[in-house]
Amino acid sequence: MKDLIHFLQQADRYLDGHMAPDERARFEAFCGQDAEAGQLLKEQADIRNYLVEYHDTAHLKGELNQAYGAWKAKESLRGQPSGERPSAGKPVIFMKRYLWKIAGIAAAIALLITAGGVWLSQNYSDHKINSYTILRREIDNIKRSQNSLMNDIHSKKAAPANPGQYGGTGFAISSAGFIATNAHVVAGADSIYVETAGGESLKASIVYQDTHSDLAILKVMDSTFSLPALPYDLRKTAVPLGDEVYTLGYPRNEIVYGKGYVSAETGFRGDSDSYQISIPVNPGNSGGPLIDTRGQVLGIITGKQSPSDDIAFAVKSSFLLDMLDSLPKGFNKNALLHKQSSLQHLSRVDQIKKLQPFVFMVKVYN
Amino acid sequence: MSGRYSNGTSKALLEGLAQHGEKALELLYEDYFPMISRMVINNHGNEDDAKDLFQETLIVLYEKAKDPAFVLECQLKTYLYAVGRRLWLKQLHQRQKKFLVTQGNEEEMVGNLEEDLQMHWEKEGRFRIMSASLEKLGEPCKSLLEQFYLRQLSMQQIAEKFGYTNPDNAKTQKYKCLNRLKKIFFDHYKQKGTP
Numbered sequence: 001m002k003d004l005i006h007f008l009q010q011a012d013r014y015l016d017g018h019m020a021p022d023e024r025a026r027f028e029a030f031c032g033q034d035a036e037a038g039q040l041l042k043e044q045a046d047i048r049n050y051l052v053e054y055h056d057t058a059h060l061k062g063e064l065n066q067a068y069g070a071w072k073a074k075e076s077l078r079g080q081p082s083g084e085r086p087s088a089g090k091p092v093i094f095m096k097r098y099l100w101k102i103a104g105i106a107a108a109i110a111l112l113i114t115a116g117g118v119w120l121s122q123n124y125s126d127h128k129i130n131s132y133t134i135l136r137r138e139i140d141n142i143k144r145s146q147n148s149l150m151n152d153i154h155s156k157k158a159a160p161a162n163p164g165q166y167g168g169t170g171f172a173i174s175s176a177g178f179i180a181t182n183a184h185v186v187a188g189a190d191s192i193y194v195e196t197a198g199g200e201s202l203k204a205s206i207v208y209q210d211t212h213s214d215l216a217i218l219k220v221m222d223s224t225f226s227l228p229a230l231p232y233d234l235r236k237t238a239v240p241l242g243d244e245v246y247t248l249g250y251p252r253n254e255i256v257y258g259k260g261y262v263s264a265e266t267g268f269r270g271d272s273d274s275y276q277i278s279i280p281v282n283p284g285n286s287g288g289p290l291i292d293t294r295g296q297v298l299g300i301i302t303g304k305q306s307p308s309d310d311i312a313f314a315v316k317s318s319f320l321l322d323m324l325d326s327l328p329k330g331f332n333k334n335a336l337l338h339k340q341s342s343l344q345h346l347s348r349v350d351q352i353k354k355l356q357p358f359v360f361m362v363k364v365y366n
Numbered sequence: 367m368s369g370r371y372s373n374g375t376s377k378a379l380l381e382g383l384a385q386h387g388e389k390a391l392e393l394l395y396e397d398y399f400p401m402i403s404r405m406v407i408n409n410h411g412n413e414d415d416a417k418d419l420f421q422e423t424l425i426v427l428y429e430k431a432k433d434p435a436f437v438l439e440c441q442l443k444t445y446l447y448a449v450g451r452r453l454w455l456k457q458l459h460q461r462q463k464k465f466l467v468t469q470g471n472e473e474e475m476v477g478n479l480e481e482d483l484q485m486h487w488e489k490e491g492r493f494r495i496m497s498a499s500l501e502k503l504g505e506p507c508k509s510l511l512e513q514f515y516l517r518q519l520s521m522q523q524i525a526e527k528f529g530y531t532n533p534d535n536a537k538t539q540k541y542k543c544l545n546r547l548k549k550i551f552f553d554h555y556k557q558k559g560t561p
Contacts, residue, residue, distance in 0.1 A: 047547065205526060
């Protein structure tokens with residue numbers, strides 16, 4: 001086994017082009033002479049290509065499904081049954097639409113000349129209907145300078161030199177500093193800090209992420225960091241329509257409370273992994289816990305439907321539950337389960353007071 | 367409809383497709399899905415069939431568009447229709463139904479169509495086997511391989527991410543996973559591949 005692993009490692013180095021020319025020549029000669037080695041190298045090259053190919057196609061299929069969804073949404077607004085739309089033969093009724101499009105295309109071509117091809121992903125965004133917006137916060141320069149001013153006046157705490165480029169919310173899932181948030185909040189992160197309600201900044205690393213369910217688990221790197229016992233637990237039962245829910249998050253540099261209700265059992269375009277929630281949320285709310293009246297976490301805020309104001313989506317807590325089994329040693333999931341929520345009989349104001357220390361601002365630098 | 371795009375715009379659409387550009391994908395649906403959808407629905411298909419078929423058609427186009435040297439020798443519309451028609455014919459054949467609408471000579475206008483489609487079917491076969499193999503492989507192997515071969519993270523980073531005590535452990539684990547994947551995948555892939 002050890003020899004095999006050693007050989008495959010060499011094969012990977014060879015395929016990645018990390019070998020010096022003479023080493024490369026020796027490796028090729030060896031694989032040419034030894035039939036078994038030659039076969040192993042070929043298999044290694046093939047499986048790597050097939051993995052990349054698989055990933056690429058799976059990714060494209062997902063995007064094509066989204067594009068179909070967007071087309072369908074537009075189509076239903078036009079009130080035409082799909083597939084039956086008259087085409088070029090009888091364009092009179094649709095003249096207006098075509099004119100609009102021709103104008104759009106002309107503008108796009110003009111842009112293309114100056115911007116060289118980037119327009120396809122950036123232009124037209126104002127024509128998008130019912131698009132899904134993730135709620136990570138982009139911290140722009142103005143906010144940045146205001147922020148640093150406030151820090152100067154109010155505190156002398158050592159914070160990272162520049163504030164994060166992106167911000168979101170996360171919440172503790174263990175007393176030992178494991179924090180749940182959205183995968184899109186920490187996507188592409190070079191470094192991640194979580195900030196407590198008290199303004200303390202702590203470096204964190206990603207220990208698990210799953211872009212499919214849009215969940216990520218962070219771990220505070222300071223091993224001495226610990227929290228009191230979690231006041232909440234994960235809700236394992238289905239949530240009925242109309243159930244009142246609330247969230248805490250960081251759409252600003254301070255924690256913000258929002259209240260709403262479960263408005264549908266599925267999320268954006270019928271996504272059964274999520275709930276649709278009627279609740280006011282803004283960029284920065286991504287990754288925040290969605291909590292029911294008894295203080296149980298039933299989901300994690302992930303995005304909202306634009307341009308609507310109060311249609312938000314939250315991935316169901318059952319996906320978080322599934323994820324917990326994949327976490328590395330040192331994580332004790334019992335802290336989240338087999339336990340009554342200690343918030344159950346408290347007033348909302350007291351619940352929030354108790355929750356605050358467990359909800360963090362996530363700052364991402366890249 | 368045919369004159370609405372200059373060649374330059376078709377080219378931009380293809381480039382957008384190759385880069386998974388959201389707006390390019392939406393424009394492709396906007397402009398060409400109704401045509402394919404009509405063909406499917408007029409030939410024993412329903413809207414879901416049309417959705418799947420157009421997706422497959424765009425994947426065939428994507429394979430071509432990815433190659434920077436690729437030049438579309440006919441109109442985009444003609445290419446998509448010819449590919450879509452051939453893909454749907456194959457499905458109707460499997461369902462033992464006949465194609466009802468006779469059409470013009472699109473297929474003659476598209477060079478190497480059969481080659482493109484053969485390549486696509488091979489890839490589609492591999493995609494299915496890989497998908498089933500990864501499913502069977504399960505976690506954490508699946509993510510471990512993904513991080514290493516697709517995201518190209520170092521073993522050090524992977525060890526930290528997955529909580530392995532050191533990079534050597536992570537490396538051993540990765541190759542164990544890879545060997546299992548190879549076994550599952552090539553067992554099926556060879557069976558299918560050899561006549």
